[in-house]
Amino acid sequence: MSDHARRRKQGPVNQQPSYTDLQQAVTNQSSLAGKKSWNLIWDVVDSYLDNSVKTAHPQYFNQLWAGQSDPAMIGAIVEVISNTSMYTFEVAPLATVIENELISVFRQHLGLETWAAQMTTGGSNSNFLALLLALHRRFPDYQQTGLPAGTKPRVYISADAHYSMEKALMMSGLGLHAAVKVAVDENGAMDMQELHRHLQQDTNDGHKPLLIVGTAGTTVRGAFDPIEDIADAARRHNCWFHIDAAWGGAIRYSTSQGALLKSIDQADSFSWDAHKMLGVPLMCSMLFTKQHDAFRNAFRLGDTSYIFHDAIDANEQSIDTNHDLGPDSLQCGRRVDALKMWLEFLFYGKEGFQRRIDQFLDLSALAEQRIATEPELELQAPRWINNICFRSKPEGISDEQELNQFNQKVRQSLMQSGKSMVNQAYLNQALTIRLIIANKDVTESDISQFFDNWIAEASELKREWHYES
Numbered sequence: 230m231s232d233h234a235r236r237r238k239q240g241p242v243n244q245q246p247s248y249t250d251l252q253q254a255v256t257n258q259s260s261l262a263g264k265k266s267w268n269l270i271w272d273v274v275d276s277y278l279d280n281s282v283k284t285a286h287p288q289y290f291n292q293l294w295a296g297q298s299d300p301a302m303i304g305a306i307v308e309v310i311s312n313t314s315m316y317t318f319e320v321a322p323l324a325t326v327i328e329n330e331l332i333s334v335f336r337q338h339l340g341l342e343t344w345a346a347q348m349t350t351g352g353s354n355s356n357f358l359a360l361l362l363a364l365h366r367r368f369p370d371y372q373q374t375g376l377p378a379g380t381k382p383r384v385y386i387s388a389d390a391h392y393s394m395e396k397a398l399m400m401s402g403l404g405l406h407a408a409v410k411v412a413v414d415e416n417g418a419m420d421m422q423e424l425h426r427h428l429q430q431d432t433n434d435g436h437k438p439l440l441i442v443g444t445a446g447t448t449v450r451g452a453f454d455p456i457e458d459i460a461d462a463a464r465r466h467n468c469w470f471h472i473d474a475a476w477g478g479a480i481r482y483s484t485s486q487g488a489l490l491k492s493i494d495q496a497d498s499f500s501w502d503a504h505k506m507l508g509v510p511l512m513c514s515m516l517f518t519k520q521h522d523a524f525r526n527a528f529r530l531g532d533t534s535y536i537f538h539d540a541i542d543a544n545e546q547s548i549d550t551n552h553d554l555g556p557d558s559l560q561c562g563r564r565v566d567a568l569k570m571w572l573e574f575l576f577y578g579k580e581g582f583q584r585r586i587d588q589f590l591d592l593s594a595l596a597e598q599r600i601a602t603e604p605e606l607e608l609q610a611p612r613w614i615n616n617i618c619f620r621s622k623p624e625g626i627s628d629e630q631e632l633n634q635f636n637q638k639v640r641q642s643l644m645q646s647g648k649s650m651v652n653q654a655y656l657n658q659a660l661t662i663r664l665i666i667a668n669k670d671v672t673e674s675d676i677s678q679f680f681d682n683w684i685a686e687a688s689e690l691k692r693e694w695h696y697e698s
């Protein structure tokens with residue numbers, strides 16, 4: 230396994246296998262099932278790792294997570310060996326204590342010492358839970374009766390918010406028509422005038438503003454919505470204020486940019502993915518709330534005597550049940566995501582996390598400088614953190630449609646060659662190349678290499694482009 234872990238940082242970042250070839254290989258393996266063959270198992274392990282994208286490779290800039298850290302990797306493997314569920318102290322004794330300790334460490338790092346928190350199964354899940362917390366606070370009978378007849382709650386998210394909030398609305402039964410997408414300003418942050426306008430209009434129309442979601446680190450531009458202004462609007466309209474910091478939460482560690490999150494204690498809830506910028510293996514996520522009874526009020530229900538044993542049982546069996554984490558969670562079975570993060574923290578400590586995030590921001594500044602000095606590259610959005618949105622703008626191509634196609638092609642050929650992987654998105658109608666620097670092993674020379682690769686591929690394509698047209 231350690232040999233594989235090393236190889237995942239070398240060679241081409243991606244093999245680009247075709248779906249048909251992979252399907253053929255998998256179907257062949259399927260025909261060998263039931264022979265209790267260890268050779269087959271190791272063949273599959275090798276082929277699986279060989280055909281996986283090397284997400285720890287220093288030329289992998291594709292997602293909001295990247296890299297590999299040995300302490301956390303060991304935690305992930307040990308977690309599988311121990312194979313337990315986080316719901317009771319009875320079956321997860323040390324894991325329960327570790328999760329509680331971890332939560333208190335990260336509460337302290339974030340400056341949310343007095344808040345309640347729990348580990349969740351991801352940022353999307355945390356956003357859904359935050360919506361449920363908001364519903365339970367506003368409608369205390371929600372657990373029994375659902376929404377009172379005729380109520381029309383509204384949820385405000387920015388136009389650049391992650392799609393998970395819309396899925397949350399669908400799952401809660403409120404439906405997408407309850408979402409109000411507030412326009413963003415030229416930097417990608419929620420436009421406060423627009424938010425006020427929507428809140429006023431909805432109140433006049435008999436809707437109930439329920440929840441405002443501010444994003445700390447949007448998925449494409451890495452923008453931060455104005456936390457203090459949103460908190461003020463939320464107070465005035467009696468709304469729950471949730472901060473989706475799945476991506477940007479780790480910026481709290483930055484010595485230069487940490488202040489972007491200085492007012493998070495003005496929110497009612499705050500979600501954060503350690504599996505993104507902090508580099509812990511997926512999934513590793515936390516939801517914090519200022520409202521101490523919120524988890525209990527929203528999630529405790531049902532006859533659970535077959536799993537959560539009451540105090541009398543506990544006395545008889547000498548088992549301490551007061552520490553069960555399951556009753557206040559939406560999950561029943563839940564993996565021990567705390568262990569990998571705990572080992573990562575023990576190994577690197579808070580200072581190590583600070584250095585990691587500072588390094589991402591330094592390298593991002595370097596990438597930005599490189600873009601500024603290259604005549605055929607342009608930055609498409611002001612840089613907030615470690616999201617860099619740029620594109621090629623080659624001489625002789627000015628049509629926006631054509632520029633989109635050109636940049637898409639450069640990205641694809643770079644990926645097909647196995648040299649570098651970087652993602653794309655749209656800003657308004659313009660295709661943008663979103664470079665994310667979130668691998669702790671990436672260095673200045675990897676960033677230079679990425680731009681060298683990009684520019685070489687773009688020059689080649691430019692020649693063909695002009696030749697063909």
Ligand SMILES: Cc1ncc(COP(=O)(O)O)c(C=O)c1O
Pocket residue numbers: 293350351352353354390391393444446447448473474475476502514
């Ligand atoms: C801002 C934001 N929120 C939430 C999510 C969803 O997180 P997860 O993939 O952990 O569900 C993402 C994922 O990219 C995100 O960027």
